[in-house]
Amino acid sequence: MTDYARRAADTFAAIAENFRALDAHAATVAAMAEAVVAALSRGNTVFFCGNGGSAADSQHLAAELLGRYRIDRAPLPAVALTVDTSALTAIGNDFGFDDIFARQLRGLGKRGDVLVAITTSGNSPNVMKAVEAAREMGVTVLGFTGGAGGKLKEASDIALVVPATRTDRIQEMHIACGHLICELVEEALADR
Numbered sequence: 001m002t003d004y005a006r007r008a009a010d011t012f013a014a015i016a017e018n019f020r021a022l023d024a025h026a027a028t029v030a031a032m033a034e035a036v037v038a039a040l041s042r043g044n045t046v047f048f049c050g051n052g053g054s055a056a057d058s059q060h061l062a063a064e065l066l067g068r069y070r071i072d073r074a075p076l077p078a079v080a081l082t083v084d085t086s087a088l089t090a091i092g093n094d095f096g097f098d099d100i101f102a103r104q105l106r107g108l109g110k111r112g113d114v115l116v117a118i119t120t121s122g123n124s125p126n127v128m129k130a131v132e133a134a135r136e137m138g139v140t141v142l143g144f145t146g147g148a149g150g151k152l153k154e155a156s157d158i159a160l161v162v163p164a165t166r167t168d169r170i171q172e173m174h175i176a177c178g179h180l181i182c183e184l185v186e187e188a189l190a191d192r
């Protein structure tokens with residue numbers, strides 16, 4: 001086996017081990033799906049935010065709901081707070097990078113909405129400021145994190161602390177759980 005093939009095999013084994021431990025978090029993921037179904041059923045919106053790979057996850061998951069995941073059904077209101085470069089640069093430039101998500105949420109969100117806050121460290125200030133805004137607004141916070149959970153663990157209404165410590169491995173588990181939530185939500189709301 002080449003060095004790269006060995007690295008690949010070791011990585012796949014580590015990922016498989018992480019995913020086996022995810023079993024213990026099935027009830028948390030189910031509770032998150034229920035919270036999203038409840039919010040969308042009463043006409044509320046799901047917001048997503050995160051940095052870097054988690055920004056990509058935010059956009060990816062919002063698109064699954066607004067577009068379609070696996071079945072044709074009505075669009076579900078979902079917004080990634082990571083996509084409007086004019087708002088992100090204006091807010092970042094005029095108020096500060098820590099405010100880029102919180103200010104958008106304060107402008108666009110309302111009581112009863114859901115914020116899916118994604119941070120592998122659990123501590124990114126711009127994500128945590130959005131969480132703080134959500135709590136003040138009566139927006140339910142679903143926190144996606146990993147490791148020891150960081151500040152997000154305690155600040156969330158429901159926290160998913162996936163059993164991994166590396167940023168990349170945490171992100172891989174986040175997108176799997178996010179996809180599952182989209183699948184459950186879509187099936188629950190398909191007949192609307």
Ligand SMILES: O=C(CO)[C@@H](O)[C@H](O)[C@H](O)[C@H](O)COP(=O)(O)O
Nearest residue numbers: 051052053054119120121124167168
């Ligand atoms: O995708 C990756 C690493 O896999 C990076 O872009 C990563 O998302 C960035 O370093 C983020 O800034 C990390 O922030 P966070 O997850 O701690 O909130």
Ligand SMILES: [Zn+2]
Nearest residue numbers: 052053168171
């Ligand atoms: Zn990445």
